[in-house]
Amino acid sequence: MSRLKIHIHPLVGIIAIAWVMFALYVNHIVSALILSSILFTYLILTLPSEQIRRLAVLYLWITIPPYVLLAIIYGPIEAVELILRLISITITFTSALQLIKPIELSYVTSKLGLPQLTALAIPMVIKLSDYMGYSISETVVAMRGRGLKGRKLLLNIPIPLVVHVINSSAHFAEALAQKRFDKVSTAYGKPKVGFTDVVVICYIILNAVFLVMKWI
């Protein structure tokens, strides 16, 4: 069950991602980590517990094996810094993209001059990633059911998946057509600025001011 409905303005999401990348570039890891933590807190308030658990597992997979590898190559202290950068980027990307409404992102991307189809496709791919994960697990189960294991299973997984993607797209197009996509636009939603956006933007501005003063 989801708890709160929190969304961020697509532009704020993009700015947040840009700021984190910039902060990491100029070695302000703490600043990047705080911003990613703010976004992640909003995400936790939004998502159902099952999805949070899955995200946590994803983060563990992203951090622990690379940490072991980096610790061997660069030593444990250096590895911590690199992993913090990695966590910061991963959390910011996943949180910002999950907090953006797809139709609002479509609106912004279309204003950037992208064709309508591409504008709609980007948020759809982001939002459907969970569904894609489900399709993969369904395919694995079906492959096992016909006696495929190991390498043979891995080699054959893409076939039903690709067909499924094509079929799903056709069904999706059908559904959109049923919703009179040609007459009443269901693709775009003009984004509004909310409290969450103000918090994120204020944090970025404060950090930017602090950084500029430090440089001066």
Add this chain to the structure above:
Amino acid sequence: MEDVWYKDIVKGINIVCGKGITAIIGPNGSGKTTTLRLITKSLKPDRGKVLIPDKVGSSWQNPYYTFIKSTVYEEFKEFFKDRKEIEDFLGNYGLKHLIDKYTFKLSMGQARIISILIAISWSPNALVVDEPTNGLGLKEKKMVEELLKSMKIPVIIASHDLDFVLKISDYVYVMNDGHIIAEGSALDVFYDDKFSLLEFPEPYAVIVGKRLGRRLRSIE
């Protein structure tokens, strides 16, 4: 399965599947598909034992996930010596005409039957089928019924189609909220008070029996 638990979905169930057809019925979200996943070892139970044969064939709700070749003939090529054998095999189920069809263009009913046939083609020791009658026409339903009845290995199905379950199953488990609330032969289950608590529509044969003021002993 012995005292098997899985998250909040399956809560300490015991299932024994002998030869013949075992059916699991229950409302949506009662844990039927998860139980089948545990039986095929696609999921690992949090607690309890699942003892199954090495080779378990399965066919799931979306049969199209099973296909990896472009035509029905190619799907069966690795399991049979030549085209003639495949034709004979499909012919047993009245499906010879599908041999050169594109797998991904099969109708839902045809795809389901072909998916079950693929699942049995690699000679598994048991067969698991989730919702075998989903999307099937009357003719295809009859075909699946005959196909499952002809199996010499234990068959486990999960279904909402109670008329189908009554016709083909030797033993039935009723699941609700992760628990098994009733079990026995299909008719015993459908006359069980716990089953009526689920407010499921009764199978047609049971309704007719009630109207005639009789309790059915068999549907033969």
